[in-house]
Amino acid sequence: MIKLSQDNTRRVLDIHGWSGILLGLLLYAVICTGTVAVFSDEISNWSSPLSGESVDGFPTGFNAVFKRLYEEVDPRWREEVDAFVAHGGRIYLRFEGELESEQEGHHEHYGVEYQIDGNTLEVLKRTEGLDHERAAAREAGALAEFFVDLHVRLHLPNPWGLFLTGVLGLGMMLAALTGFVVHRHLIREAFTIRRNKEALLRARDAHVIAGTWSLPFAFVLAFTGSFFSFASSVGLPAMAMVVFSGDQERALAEVFNRHEPYDDTPAALANVDTMLADASARGGAKAVFISMNYVGRADAFARVFTQVEPGQLSGRAFDYAAASGEFLHENPVLVGKQPSAGNTVAALMTPLHFGHFAGWVSKAVWFALGFAAAYVTLSGMLLWTLRRAQRRAWQRMAGVVNWMGYGLPLAMVLTAHAYFWARASGVAVGSVQWAVFWAAAVAAALMIGLGSQARARAWMIRLSGAALLLLPLSRWLCDGPxxxxALNHGQQVVVSVDLALLVAGGFCLWPRSRRREGFVPVAEATS
Amino acid sequence: MTMRPWVRGVLAGPLSFICSWLLMAGAALYLPSGRAGVDNMVFPIVLFPLVWSGLFLYALLERRLGRGYLVIVALGLAHALLIARHLGVAP
Amino acid sequence: MIEGLLAVLVSASVLWWLAGRDPKRLRAARQRDRRAHAPAVRRGLLLLALLPGLGLLLWVNVAAVLVWFGGLTVSGWLIAELRAPR
Structure with a gap:
């Protein structure tokens, strides 16, 4: 066990507090949106189900649609072809090529994307344009994407957003490590919450006990999170620069095992359905993603990714010679050309961070872990400001903490309402979501600024509760099933998410005495 | 002695970060690359957050600030040199 | 994945029992009439709470262990909250 002198204990406690209070506000936003993003697939399936039976994976008959659309697409955009299943059983079929950009020597991804009903195989939508233009057309997933984008990069441009969330992850790791070092003797108090004592002690217990229990996973989530942020924004460019002497293309080809072209003789593509079915059989779970290069040539190549097999932590990837349909080999799901310790470790990061390896069970657990981490962050910041409540500057900070702590969930629920109404009235979903989110943030700030913090907080909880209760109604009124x-068409996700929202709304509105609440008003603490 | 917290802060923040970056990039040159030829790159990338938080805590807890600077700068410089030699910039 | 959930249930029941006569908690709740668990009993119960995880690791799979461990930490927190003196 690490032994610390009194001076060092003081210093570690300072690091814990300051890293928490400096990064805590943004960290809280990252954690809250991340907690919701655990269910991003369910959110998309719930918010945009198709009208027929719900489908999971690629349906048979996709091959014919694929080949018909392939013929339609301008050959310039056939360099990379991929298809995946998402958002309530839609199949997204994407053809991409390089477009000479206005800046000399620069290329941009340009292409055509089809949205196909996985049930009827009918084309729902065709979008042509640059990456971001095609992404904006994926309205079915826009709500989940809003939360994911906020979680991953706080809506800042790349690589700065990733860089910032990476640093926030480091801050969370530090807070967990230092929290453990200074409070480790408190493990003996893991069951002691003194709600019958004065405000400061109650706030301290609430923070420390939640922190003690959630410490192992807070560390894991922070570590894997900062790995995801830094791997692409810092790690890969560093490796390209140093190991591959600046050759980013070769680095990517080497690390992700991209196949080299070797024969451009024209050749037809083998049956896509057969390759997908073969991969599903080998992987023990449905194929959900296929990526192809050099389609239409003898050296055409396809890689098929399957979902996670029950009991496993990651899905698998299988390579095919796409002209003949012949199975080549199983590819490591993440890095390298063959299995390696590095791939095993890197592949472990995904299930540990996302928690979606065992369906709704693991997702529910990861959601709870995220909730606990958010609680620890918020209660920690409130405790810090409460301890310094005599000073005006810290009273203002307490207002900011309350604004973020209770205003953010309210803004998130209102954004979901905005999503449905924007879609129903045919306006650009993405911009309406952001407008409503920021309007809610401003309204929350006004509530805090104009009245007592405790009253504003209570109102924000009530409003969040009401908004949660009304969300299923918004969904249904805006052309939802x-x-x-929904039950007739096997779309249980619609009913489950609705019920979860009603329970959460009820929980927010449930009358409780002021003593029982986790929050302690500043006035009460200082009196 | 009012400068001390800043001097320590610079070591713990930016300098530790740069040192971890150099450590990550440099370590890829001497770590074993394993069967698939990627281990030397994957492990430094995965360990980067841990290395940085380790150096951060070390910088804040090292009693002798001078020694803290010496250790972190030396570690960073050694790896910078390794990278420069690999890229053919240094002899 | 039902094994993982069952294991959480078993471990959480043991934690509930452990928390019920936790000496620090009893002192904070001023329940002097209830006898606290002896240190040996506490250690035993803690091991008992961890046992399902070992079982999952040996006979089921790592996915179940992760679900169990995540569930265990969250239920520990919930138990501490639920058993806090009013």
């Missing part, structure tokens, strides 16, 4: 129709 009723419960009966």
């Amino acid at each position: 009723s419960w009966a129709s």
